[in-house]
Amino acid sequence: MIQITLPDGKILEKPVGTTSMDIAKGISEGLARNVLAAKFNGQVIDASRPLNSNGTLELLTWDHSEGKSTFWHSSAHLMAEALETFFPGIKFGIGPPIENGFYYDVDPGDQPISSEDFKKIEDKMLELARQSSQFVRREVSKEEAFQYFTEKGDQYKLDLIKDLQDGTITFYSQGNFTDLCRGPHIPDTGSIKAVKLMSVAGAYWRGDEKSKQLTRIYGITFPKQKELTEYLTLLEEAKKRDHRKLGKELELFTFSEKVGMGLPLWLPKGAQLRDRLEQFLKKAQLKAGYLPVVTPHIGNKDLYVTSGHYEKYGADSFQPIRTPAEGEEFFLKPMNCPHHCEIYKSKPHSYKELPIRYAEFGTVYRYEQSGELHGLTRVRGFTQDDAHLFCRPDQVKDEFIKVIDLVLFVFRALDFKEFIAQVSLRDPENKTKYIGTDENWEKAERAIVEAAAERGLNTVVETGEAAFYGPKLDFMVKDALGRKWQLGTIQVDYNLPERFELEYTGADNQKHRPVMIHRAPFGSMERFIAVLIEHCAGNFPLWLSPEQVIILGISEKYNDYAHKVSEFLKNSDIRASVDERDEKIGKKIRDAEIRKVPYMLIVGEKEAAENTVSVRKHGQGDMGSMSFEKFSEMILDDVKARMSGN
Template sequence: MSEHIVTPNDRSMITITLADGNVKKFHQGITGLLIAQQVSTQFAQKVLAVQVNGTIYDVTHSIETDATVHFLTWDDDEGKQVFWHSSAHLLAAALEALYPGVKFGIGPSIEQGFYYDVDLSHHTAHALDLEAIEQKIIALAQQKHPFIRRAVSKKEAIDFFSKKEDPYKLELLEELEDGTITFYQQGDFTDLCRGPHLPHAGFIQAVKILNVAGAYWRGNEKNKQLTRIYGITFPERKGLTTFLALREEAKKRNHQKIGKELGLFTFSEKVGLGLPLWLPKGALLCDTLVQFLKKEQIKRGYQPVITPHIGHKALYITSGHYDKYQEDCFQPICTAEEDETYMLKPMNCPHHCEIYSSEPRSYKDLPLRFAEFGTVYRYELHGALHGLTRTRCFTQDDAHIFCRPDQVEEEFSKVIDLVLFVFSTLDFKDYTARLSFRDPNSGKYIGNAIDWERAERSIKEVTEAKGLKTTCSIGEAAFYGPKVDFIVKDALGRNWQLGTVQLDYQLPLRFDLAYIGDDGKKHKPVMIHRAPFGSLERFIAILIEHTGGKFPLWLAPEQIALLPLSDKHSGYASMVHQTLLEKNIRSTIDIRNETVGKRIRDAELRKVPYIIVLGDKEITDGTVAVRKQGGGGQETVPLNHFLERLYAEVTAMGEYHRVVA
C-alpha cells in the first residue's frame, strides 16, 4: 500500500524501495530521516546515515528521484565509518578548544577508528594530555549539537581559512572547484568536509585516544611532519571495553613479536628498510606454504613458470604499469647503453604476457594457466612500512590464465574454488567477497566501456552463482580490469584483504596477444590475474596473528621436539628423529644441559605441536612419551601408533605431504 507525507502539493511523487524490498511512495524532497521515522520511530533513533542508490548521505539529505534506500546503523560497516569520521571532527573541535592555534590537515575514518593530522604550532606532541582530550570529546558529544552541512563558495572558504591562518586547508581548497565545496559545523567548530556525518554528536558515548605518531603532510617526506592522533569511539561503553580487551590480545599476537620469539624472520637496516630476511624456521614456513599451493595448482592444470626480477622499461610502458604505477616503483636502472633501461619488477603479469606470446596459440590450447611465486618490488614510503604487512619486496603467489571469452565464467569460478580451498585449509571461515568496479568518471582506467561492462557482469554473475557474501566498491578496480578481493575476518574479528582475482580484457590488447580460433582467424584472449595468498609475506603475518603462532601440525616449522632425559637416551632420540624424517615430519632434538621441565617449557614457548620425552622405559618398550601443545597431560604410546596418529591429524587438515605410516 502506498504511503506519503504531507508536503507542498506541487511536488511529484517518487518511489522508494527499502532494503527489505518494501516499496513506498513519497513526495519529492523526502529525507532519509523522515522515511526512517515512518518505518519505526525507535529504529529512526539508531540511523546514522542513509544510502541512496549506493551513495551515502546525511539523514537530512533530500531525495528527489526514485531510489533504493538503505539505512545505516552501527551494525553496518559503512555506518561505523560515518560514526568515526564524525568522531574525527569532534577530536578536532576538542583540540581547537584545548590547544589554541592548532592547524588541521585531514581527519578520515579508518578500518577501526579515525585519526586527525594536526600541526600543533607552538604546542608539542609531548604536551598533549590524552585524558583531557578524551574528556573534552565526551563533553562536546553530550551537548548533542547537530552536524550542519553548508555549501559555500570557494572565495568564502578561502576567506574563512585565511582568517584562521590554516595553510593545510587552504592547500586542499586549491584543488577544489567552486560549487563543490561544503562546510560542516558542529557546535562552535567548522571544518572543510564532504561528509556525510551523524545527525548529531550525542551518538558518541565512549572514546579512547589510541596513539600519537608523526606523519608527513600528504604522505610526502619533503613536507612538514605533522602530529597524527589516532582514536576510536563507540555508541556504548561496553563496545570500547571489548575493543580494548581485543587490542591487548592483538598486542600478544603481533606478528613481529611472535616472529622474533619463534625465530621466523628479521630485518636489517644494512640490508634495507622493508626488506625481510627469512630465518631457517621462517624459510621452512614459507616453503611449506609454497609447496602446498604449488601441488594444488598442478592438480588444477597450472603450469609453473619463472621470470627475472628485473625487466626492460619498455615492457612496463607497454603494460601501462610505468604510467599508472610509476610513483610506486623503484627508480629505473640505467646502463651504459642508451636503449637499455631496466626496472625492478613491480608486477609479474607483463612477463607472463611475453611467455604467452613466445609461440603461436590455438583455441585448442586454451585455457593456459601460468603460475609463479614471483618476487616483486614496490617503493613504499618509510613511514608506511610495517613488519611483513607492508614491505618493499614481497612474493606473490601469482598466476595468469589466458582463456577464450566463452571460458571466462568457468575459469573465474575455478579460481574462486581454489581461493576458498586455501581459506578452508588454513581455517579462515569468515570472509566477504568485495567486488571492485571502475568509476566511469575517473580517468585512471584503460580500455573501453564495453569490455569493462562485460567483465563486471561476468564477475557479478559468478559470485552470485557461488552464493558468496559480497559488497561492491566503485572506483577500486585495478587500472586494467575489475576484481574480487576476499576480505577475511581473523580470530580477533579484524578484517584483512587476502586473496584477489582480477578480470582483464586490456593487457592482451596492449601486448597484441592472440590465438587462432576454429574459424582460422586471430582472436584476443581474456586474462585472469589471481593470487589466493596475495603477498606471501603479508599472508604469513596475518596467519601468525590469526593463530597466535600456533600453526597446525602440517604447517609448523618445528613439528616435534624430542627431549632425551640424559645423554644415554640420545641414541634412541636420534633413531626416533630419523624415523620421523623418513615420514616427512620435521623434528629437533634438544640435548641441552637443562632440566627436562625447562626444556618442556621452552618447547611450549616455541609453540611446538608435540613434545616427546624419551627415557629408559621408552627405550625398553619402543614407545614415546607424548605431550601435545597446550594439552597439559602426557601419555606413553608405541612409536608406530604415534605415527598413525600424526598421519590421521595431517590428513584431516588437508596436508599435501601424506605421512606414510
Template sequence: MENKNKDNKDEYKSVNKNTNTDHRLIGKKLKFFIFSDRVGSGLPLWLPRGTILRKNLEDFLTDVQKKSGYEMVVTPHIGHKKLYVRSGHWSKYGKDNFKPIHTTRKEEEFLLKPMNCPHHCEVYRSQEWSYRDLPKRFAEFGTVYRYEQSGELHGLTRVRCFTQDDAHIFCTYDQLLEEFKKVINLVFYVFRSLGFLKYTIRISFRDPNKIDDYLGSKINWEKAEKAILKAVKEEKIKASINYGEASFYGPKLDFLIKDSLGRNWQLGTIQVDYNLPERFDLYYKGKNNEKRRPVMIHRAPFGSLERLIAIMIEHTKGNIPLWLSPNQAVILPISEKYIIYAKKILNLMLNYDIRVFLDVRNEKINKKIRDSEDSKIPYMIILGEKEEKNEMISLRRHGLGHVGMFSISNGIETIFHETNLKN
C-alpha cells in the same frame, strides 16, 4: 599480476602495536625471518624455519594447481626495459621501480622485475597454439621488486621484494566464464585450508571519471566487466562494486579476509585482461585456421608469500597450523641415558615424513619443555625410563599439556594423521 604491495593502503594506517601478535617480533623470536641494514630496508632474509614454512605453502599450492591443470614456469628476476614499456607497466609504475640497470651497451637497459605478467606473455608467445590447446595455465612463484619509500615499509606486509603465487590463464572468449569460476573456487579452497573463514569479496571497476588512467578500448573493458558480473552471479557470491580500484589493464575480483584482530586484508585476486594480449600480439588459431586473440586471466590466491605469512603469524599468534609448521615435533629425552632410544623414535618418525628433531641439550626436562612451548612446537615427545622399558612414548601438545602415553606406533600415527589434516 598487478602489484599487491601497492593495494589497500588503508591496511597500513593502523599498524599492529600488540607485542603478542606483531608478526615482526614473533617472526624474529621463532627464527622465521630477519631484516638486516647491511642487506637493505624492506629486503627480508628467510631463516631455515621460515624457508620451510614458505616451501610448505608453495608445495601446497603447487599440488592444488597441478590437479587443476596448471603448468609451472620460471622467469628471470630482471627484464629489458622495453618489455615493461610494451606492457604499459613502465608508464604506470615507472617512478616506483628501482632505477634501470645499465650495461656496457648503450641500447641495453634492464629493470628488476616489477611484474610477472609480461614474462608469462612471452612464454605464451614462444610457440603457436590452436584453439584445441587452450586454456593454457602458466604458474610461477615469481619474486618481484618495487622501490617502496622507506616510510611505507612495515615488516613483511610492505617490502621491496616479494614473491607472488602468480598465474596467467590464456583462454578463448568462450572459455573465460568457466575458467574464471574455477579460479574463484580455487581461492575458496585455499582460504578454507589456511583457516581464513571470514572474508568479503569486492568487484573492482574503472573510475568512470578517469578513463584515461586505464589501458585498452571501451569495448574490451565492458566485456571484461560483464564476464566478472556473470561469474559472480552464477556462483551466487555476495560482492560489492568499487569504482576506481581496477588494475590499469582490466577489472578484477578481490578477496579480503578478516583476521583474528578484526582487520581486513586483501589476499586473493582474479583479473580479466583483454589488453596485454593485444599489446604483445598474442594469438591462437581458430577452427578455420584464422588468427584469434586469447583472453588473459591474472590470479594469485595468496597475493604474496610475505604478506600471507605476516597475516598468518598475527592471525594465529605464531601458532602455525600443524600441517604447515616448520617443526611439527621435538623429541625430548629426560637424560643422556635415553638418547639411543630417542634416535630410534626419531628415525621412525622421519620415515613418516614428520618434521621432527631431537633436543640433546644438557638441560633439565622442564627447561626443554618450556623452550619448546616458547618456540610453539606443536608436539613434544617425552622419553624416560618408563617409556623406554615399555616401548612407549609420552606426548605433550603445545598449549594443552600432557596428552597421554602411547605405544610407539599409535603415538606416531596420531601425529602423522594430524599432520595431514587441513582446516
C-alpha cells in the same frame, strides 16, 4: 497526523513534528536514555529532529553500527571543543567517525600537539561531557557560514563551504563549540563516559600530497568505562599476534639494514613454512591443469615498453641495470606477466589448446616509498604465487569461477573464514586513467560480477579501484590490528594480449586474440604468511608447522632413545628433532611451549623400556603415552587430512 512504522511492524499515529526521542520515551525511559540517533526512511538523523511525514523509523543505540558512528562523530566534536581550550586559534579540517573511533584533522599553527598532550585533552573532554551539553542543529545560509568561519579565521572550513550548496548547510553547536557539520549527532555529550586518544599522525588536507599536512588526532570513546577497558585489552591481544613480533620470536624471518629495507630474509623455520605452502599450492595447481614455468628475475626494458609498464612506472621503479659493453637496459621484474606472454608467444596456439595456464612462484621487485614498508605485508621484494591463464573470450567466466574455487580451497585449508571479496571496477568518471576499450571493460566487469555471484561470495564493489589494465576481484582479510590487506587476487586483462599481439587460431582458421587472467591465491608469500601468522597467533597447523615434533629426554641418559624415535619419525617425513640439552624436563617443555611446537614427546626410563613416547600437545598438555609407531600414524593422518583441504 503522521504514521510512523517501527522495525517490528507496529504503526504509530503521531502529530506532525513528533521527534524520534518522543517516540523512544513513549516506548520506555530506558530506551530513551540509550537512543543516540534515529534512522528515518533510511536516513540517519538527530533523535531531536521533528518528523513531518509518514515513514519507517529505527531508533539507533550503541548496538547499531550507525549509532556508534554517530556517537564517535559527536566525540570528534567534543575533542575539538577540548582542543580549542588548550590551543587557541587552532583550525579544523574534517573530523569523521571511523571503524574504531574517530579522528579530527587539525592545524594547531605553531604549537605542535603530541601524545603528551593526550591526558589533559582526555580530561577536558570528560569534564565537558559531564556538562551534558546538547548538540544543537542550525540551518545557515552559505553567506552566514562564510562569515562565521572568516571571522574565526578557519580557511579549511571555508574551503569546505566553498563546495557546498546554499540551503543545505548546517552548523552544530555544543557547549562553546560550533562546527560546520552535516550531522547527525547524539542528543548530548553526557553519554560519553570513557575517552581515549590513540595517536597523532600527519595527514594531508583533502588527502592530497601537495596540500598542507595537518595533524590528525585519533581517538575512541565509549558509553561505559568497562567497554574502553575491554577495547584496550583487545588491542593488547592483537599486538601479541603481530607478525613482526612473532616472526622474530619464532625465528621465521628477519631484516637487515645491510641487505636493505623491505627485503626480508627468511630464516630456516620461516623458509620451511613457506616451502610447505608452496608445495601445497603447487600440488593443487597441477591437479587443476596448470603448467609450471620458470622465468628470470630481470627483463629487457623493451619488454616493459611493450607491456606499457615502462611508461606508467618506469620512473618510479628501481632504475635499470645496464650491461657494461652494450649499454642495454634491464629492469628487475616487477611482475611476471610480460615474461609469461613471451612464453605464450614461443609457438603458435590452436583454440583447442586453450585455456593454457602458466604458473610460477615468481619473485618480483617493486620500489615502494620508504614510509610504506611494513613487516612482511609491504616489502620491496616478494614472491607471487602467480599464474596467467590464456583463454578464449567464451571461457573467461568459467576460468574465473575455477580460480575462485581454488582460492576458496586454499582459504578453507588454512581456516580463513572471514574475508571479503572486493570487486574493483573502473571509475566511469575518469576513463582516461585506464587502457582498453569500453566494450572490453564492460565484458570483463560483467564476467567478474557474475562469477562472484555464482559462487555466493560476500562481495563489496569498489568503483575506481580497478588496475589500469582491467577490473579485478581481490580477497581481503584483516590483520591483528584490524588493518585490511589484500591476499588473493584475480584480474582480467584484455590489454597485455593486445600489446604483445598474442594470438590463437580459431576453428574458422582465423587469428584471434586470447584473454588473459592474472591470478594469485596467496597474493604474495610474504603477505600471506604475515596474515597467516596473525590468524593463528603463531600456532601453525601441524601440516605447516616448521617443527612438528620435539623429543625431550628426561635426562641426557635417554638421548639415544630420543634419537631413535626422531630418526623413525624423520623417515616418515615428520619434522622432528631432539632437545639434547642438559636441562630439566620442565625447562625443555617450557621452551618447546614457547616455540609453539605442536607435539612434545617426553621419553625416560619407562618409555625407553617399552618403546613408547609420552605425548604432550602444545597448549593442551599431557595426552598419555603410546608406541611411537602409533604416534607417527596419528601425525601422518592429521597432515594428510589437512593438506587435502578438509
